[in-house]
């Protein structure tokens with residue numbers, strides 16, 4: 001069926017995309033498509049003939065040989081059937097532009113690529129090598145070659161390798177979508193076959209295990225494997241397939257694959273033991289059976305795969321929208337993003353001031369409580385005590401006491417008193433400054449969009465705090481100027497309206513001279529006191545106006561103005577630095593984007609096959 005053929009091609013392509021996009025199952029916390037796709041995994045003990053089976057399925061020599069553990073990384077081998085007459089070639093995923101027509105070079109590249117990942121240490125690595133072979137002589141199939149199971153580490157390889165290999169192989173064959181090609185040499189006791197032991201464990205019913213018996217030609221004279229091949233000795237759901245690969249001697253003699261396939265056919269056809277099974281033996285037959293089985297598995301799994309894909313697309317899109325859009329790369333877009341983020345912060349900051357979010361009310365608290373309380377506490381009683389009034393006035397008079405009213409004395413007393421207002425004025429400015437600073441801090445923390453960008457957060461905080469500092473300076477100047485203005489010109493009317501002291505009675509006696517002086521100074525003190533009270537009332541109203549004008553209003557209107565100007569002068573690289581994200585988050589987004597890309601292309605692939613039906 002043509003459409004089923006294209007389904008295998010589709011799955012091949014999806015598997016390829018999985019590898020490109022870093023999905024080879026395993027322990028990421030991302031949804032994995034790889035594990036949902038069926039694949040054929042070749043398992044067997046060392047020297048059981050795995051490589052030989054793979055090569056005869058492909059019909060080419062291309063796998064590394066040697067002693068010890070040669071296969072040290074999984075090899076994902078995708079066979080793509082091409083039209084008759086086209087040239088065969090291999091292509092590695094890690095070398096996408098290079099077509100290998102010389103298969104001995106394929107072998108070398110597998111070796112080199114293995115070493116690139118594992119070093120010369122002969123360690124194993126679970127990261128697969130991905131090889132596609134395009135040929136008219138293959139069936140569409142994906143096979144995965146794994147390191148051979150072994151019981152002892154060979155010289156130069158660490159002890160742990162025995163276990164490491166088992167863990168790796170297990171991680172593949174455990175997956176319910178894995179079709180196991182279990183290779184056992186016929187010249188060994190099948191009861192001790194590593195491949196059979198493992199497959200029995202992970203697939204007790206034998207549903208997904210294909211038993212392959214190699215080295216039938218090497219069995220002792222007079223023995224045969226009919227019991228196994230006819231499914232009596234070790235029954236599986238799928239019939240066993242016997243195989244005869246090239247011997248070591250054949251390989252030395254350079255017997256090619258075509259000749260070897262022919263030899264294999266002849267072996268079965270002419271065998272007195274296996275003649276009746278000849279049509280169901282051999283590597284070509286094995287390849288066809290596998291391909292057919294794979295098709296039926298894919299057909300059965302397709303609805304589940306499709307729904308997995310759709311569900312994963314939804315999940316990934318949800319996560320991505322949660323993570324936020326990825327940062328643009330060109331400077332213009334970056335500047336725009338930064339400005340947008342600043343505006344988001346600014347909006348929240350304004351809400352704190354204007355209401356909607358708490359905090360602005362505390363500024364009113366400064367004007368309503370703190371300032372009046374500070375004004376009330378000013379030490380005017382001490383400053384205008386009889387003693388001090390007398391002292392200040394007398395000093396101002398000099399050798400000639402004043403005659404009617406002590407003009408100079410008044411001035412000095414008033415100046416001295418007004419000086420005290422500087423304290424509460426500055427304190428109000430500072431109090432509001434700290435409140436604003438706190439609101440900036442809170443607004444940054446509350447700006448959800450900024451969370452991703454710690455660097456920009458810090459820059460905004462620094463710029464805002466620098467601006468607030470400037471506003472504070474300005475506000476101090478203005479409020480202090482208002483205090484100074486009070487002493488630069490006194491309200492004339494106030495004094496004109498004071499009740500004049502009228503001398504009652506005749507000339508004072510010498511004893512009443514003291515009394516006169518005392519009540520005179522008291523009078524002066526109380527006049528100054530009520531003048532200062534009037535000024536205090538004025539300042540209680542005007543200091544808040546100055547503070548709001550210089551600090552609160554400025555913060556609302558132009559908190560980040562300087563920052564914007566600086567931004568405009570920045571180069572692309574500096575802008576990018578501002579948008580430095582939390583690296584973990586960036587990484588996660590990248591992974592999600594890649595995985596999403598994979599699922600979408602998989603969905604498209606499957607759609608196109610289904611529509612073609």
Ligand SMILES: Nc1nc2c(ncn2[C@@H]2O[C@H](COP(=O)(O)OP(=O)(O)OP(=O)(O)O)[C@@H](O)[C@H]2O)c(=O)[nH]1
Pocket residue numbers: 044045046047048049050051052053065066068069070071147148214215216217218243244245246247248249251
């Ligand atoms: N006579 C004969 N020799 C075989 C047969 N299958 C494999 N061999 C030989 O057995 C040896 C091991 O075969 P490989 O295919 O390299 O085995 P392997 O399982 O891939 O080995 P490792 O990758 O090293 O674990 C080679 O010398 C093959 O020529 C067979 O069916 N008949």
